[in-house]
Amino acid sequence: MRSDRLVAILLMLQRRGQVTAPEVAKELEISERTARRDLDALGMAGIPVYSVQGRAGGWRLLGGGRTDLSGLTASEARALFLVAGPAAAATPEVKAALRKLVRALPEPFREQAEAAASSLIVDSQSWGSSGATNQPPRFLDTLQNAVIQGVQARLGYVDNAGNETERIVHPLGIVAKGPSWYIVAHTDAGRRTFRIDRVSSVAVTDESVQRPENFDLAESWHEIATEADRRRTPVEVHAMCAPEGLGYLQTAVGDNLEIGAAATDGRVAVVIRGPSEYGIAGHLAGLVEWLEIAAPQSVRDHLARIGTALTNRYR
Structure with a gap:
């Protein structure tokens, strides 16, 4: 999986300081073209990876690839974990690599990096004809940031009947279900799921999320999806x-x-x-x-x- 490779390449950069596309290709058993695409993808995701031209060139991690990865800013660490660590997509190997990487991050970055890695579920099977498009909904980034930051949000929401209401939610995770996006949240009425393309407004608050004890997004979504399938x-x-x-x-x-x-x-x-x-x-x-x-x-x-x-x- 590509997420495995991205984490592996970053760890190679951390360990060696500089790598070439042939080195990455040989170690990961991929083509040099794929290795270059993956190295470019790290840079596009906001990770401070840059190329050095010339005979002794290659790709380097800004900051010299120090053990504590201090070349990464908080937002860059979050970006990496969002790219490489969707909870439903990561294999046991990539999850193990992410755990090692967390221990190498500076202390202030660890909590948000872990939150980013567990904030998203990718469920490729769609629920029939949902009418949704492949375009990410308007408030996706805002809501995912609320999940990672662990803060409550005030949502304007339009239900199936076209009625608009406003409610305070405790964002717990984001789910991509086929072409549709959902936010799983805790509310005064218990756990609820909202389709993000029906969210009409979002106001993030300074209040901390009240997270249910032992909450796991993957397990929670499995329960939600199973119940939804049974209703359908x-x-x-x-x-x-x-x-x-x-x-x-x-x-x-x-x-x-x-x-x-x-x-x-x-x-x-x-x-x-x-x-x-x-x-x-x-x-x-x-x-x-x-x-x-x-x-x-x-x-x-x-x-x-x-x-x-x-x-x-x-x-």
Whole structure:
């Protein structure tokens, strides 16, 4: 992953003081072209990396790559951790590297660098057609800074019905869900999630965030996303599927499928979720050769009616 490489390159610069693209390429087993792009990306992210031309040239870290990384300003340290440390994207290796890097940062920078690394979740799978664009929403940077700084914010917010309200929130983290952006926040009514493109105004306060004990953004978002998926697909169908039909079933229903244990006859227990009984029956009607619905009876009834209609039309 690119985030792994960016952290690895920075640590190489810290350790050696200067590196060349061929050295980076050899150590990380990438092409020289990729190494140059990554070195340029560090500079574009605000990290004080600069190139030295000539026979003895290469890339250097401003400040000589000292052990305490004092060449980094607070905002530059935050920029690095935002680029390299999204909580859902970082591998165990990059998380370990980030922990080492935190220990090398000057004390005043550590807290905000750690906050930046854990302030963002990237969830690439979108929720259907959300109407959102790939452009970052207007108040994204302001809200992410509030998360990192640990301060409350006053939001103007437009709900699904078009009603605008104002509320005080305690920003806990930012989530990129497909093309949409969300802020997870603590409120007087408990944990809430707000779509950032519906935020109409933001006023950051000087009041500190009240962070729930042992809060973890990744775990919290998993709970939120699971509950949201269940609300969107409230119908739960229990069935037995022949092994040779599992691939067709997965193609038909995608992530709304849970595969269980195999029975003595070789068939596999499955749970399928969908938004409506008739809709899920329609999806499953073409799989009757491999699939036997056990419950609910209402879905079985829909399938029987669909079967009768097919027979009447095509016999």
